[in-house]
Amino acid sequence: MRVLRLFNNKVGRTDGIINYYECAMFMKGHAFMAFIELRDVYKTYNSGANEVRAVDGISFEMNKGEFVVVVGPSGAGKTTLLNILGGMDAASGGDAIIDGQNIAKFNRKQLTKFRREDVGFVFQFYNLVQNLTALENVELAVQATKKKNRKIRDNADARIIATNPEDRKNLSPEEVLEKVGLSERRNNFPAQLSGGEQQRVSIARALAKNPKLLLCDEPTGALDYQTGKSILKLLWQSCRDTKMTVIVITHNKAITPMADRVIRIKNGKVCEEYVNEYPVPTEEIEW
């Protein structure tokens, strides 16, 4: 009924009659469409005589702005799935529709643009450039994107940009480092930072691009319990602040209660999927 009313308001009709085509056209491009939709995606690797089905017919949907945890044992296909979602690896079959575009059909040039502008990555071992400072690492990521670079002069301006999901311009590297609590360490090299601080730099690097999608592969895997929790909290807060869709991959089932949506995979297939109506605050998660 609500959809009908919204639709009729939109087209200025009051008779309440809509046909299927009109409804579909209205819903296209609106919040009703999933932000990510995977349809029967698979990925095979040929290693010698053996064929490995790393991803074996995965389908799911997730909405814009959700904090999603993908959980599964070692070898389940989590990283392969993340690489497909991030345009780093091509699926062998199926459709991967992200924000209305089927990236499984993208050519190399389109994939490069997608990776550069729309996706931020956070890896288990940070992957920072060792001979660049924290600030330079973040600046490098911003320079690599072709999005219009706008100088942000004050926090209020940064907040406006950060809360507008349709205006995803790059953020100021200095501001983002401040947001992750590392202003004081901006001139330090990665080797001079703790694991948790390096992971914060890598999150700042991803956030500075202001991507639509943030993909994190075992982001707390190399960290101790407390530091791991603070990183999860930072990712969750960034998701809420910027309306970015965040996918965290982990083998740690204990963090699933903090997610909006949980996808459990095993042997390259989805074995369970559910939505947490009331996600648990990160502070209450124990493992």
Ligand SMILES: Nc1ncnc2c1ncn2[C@@H]1O[C@H](COP(=O)(O)OP(=O)(O)OP(=O)(O)O)[C@@H](O)[C@H]1O
């Ligand atoms: N490039 C590759 N060539 C051949 N096999 C591969 C390749 N990449 C991954 N695989 C295989 O695909 C399967 C899934 O691997 P993947 O790295 O996606 O698992 P994972 O769930 O991320 O595991 P982990 O928790 O250990 O990181 C594994 O059996 C792996 O050996």
Ligand SMILES: [Mg+2]
């Ligand atoms: Mg992995």
